[in-house]
Amino acid sequence: MREWLIELRKEKAYTQQKVAECANIDRAYYAQIENGTRNPSVTVAKKIAGFLKVNPSTFFVEGLSDPFELALTNSPILITHCDLHLRITWLFNPHPDFDVSTIIGKRIDEVITGEGAEKAIEVKRQVIQEACPIRKEIQYSLSEGLLTYDMFAQPIRNDHGEVVGVATVSVRMA
Template sequence: MGQRKRIWLEKLRKIKGYSQEEIANLVHIDRSYYSKIESGVRIPSPATAEDLADLLNFHVSIFELEDSPFYFALQDAPMIVAHFNLNLEYTWIFNPHPNFDAVSVIGMNDVDLEDNPGNRQLMELKRKVIAEGRPIRKIIEFPMSDGLYTYDVSCHPLFNDKGALIGGSSASTELRKVDKTEVSHCDRTSENLTLN
């Protein structure tokens, strides 16, 4: 693994109000070891990874995803992969739309980021996945700054190593993008048709 600072981990720690020293004490490791995990220098042992995941409410697989060949293969793919907690707040996101920064979304839900029909549908899909504890798939349109995107969204429940439901994961594959200029042109055309 190349050294990549785990800014998502730092943000989750800060959201919970822990210093590096406090979190290290809570998971029974040395502060310098924790610091190296957060800075991307060290990969945590499986036990430490599970303890951190339990304490900060994220899924332990994030550490494995970071080191996976798929992580690099998907970097330029039209796909967004994310984890969210039981409050539907992001705990990790990969490859977000340029409107959103992968770090700033941590701890926020979709409507917090932008209240629009697509994000409301996405939150409803996530709620249903959590409530029913089963995977669900849906096509959703999202208005973005550069156009209208259509995604095929698959959401799955996430369980920790003890079998407790801790949130969910989503994979959103871009099916179509209509540029903002095309959306505006379509809107004007339909307005003209309605007026005539």
């Protein structure tokens, strides 16, 4: 089951039929994509992702098995992408307190409260406004206590060079 996809569709108050129409696919095919019995082609993933405003690679992250995933899984490194509204469109290797399926489509301050979330939002806004990278240490209050992350944030640009979001790499400090 692609719970993140179902939740995102419901949050946006779309029916399966509406998403399928916007992606130019059959509703039954879309239902199979949602329940995980079929994987979309790259073209279909791009259409669905464009309509729902998420990164198309989100459909394929579950099946990654390359050296980068092996090296980063369970490491102190978190990677995210977010759109211009600061909603997370892609996430890799979240802290154990969080489940990817409940974070996609949300802003960090909708998932966690506190000064750390506020600072992360501030950094991402600044990256979008100034269209340049920023590096900052941010502390979050999580189940393990107060954790410090070294966050590097940079603009995501489209083919025309326009800023369309923010990519971050955050490393948990020892």
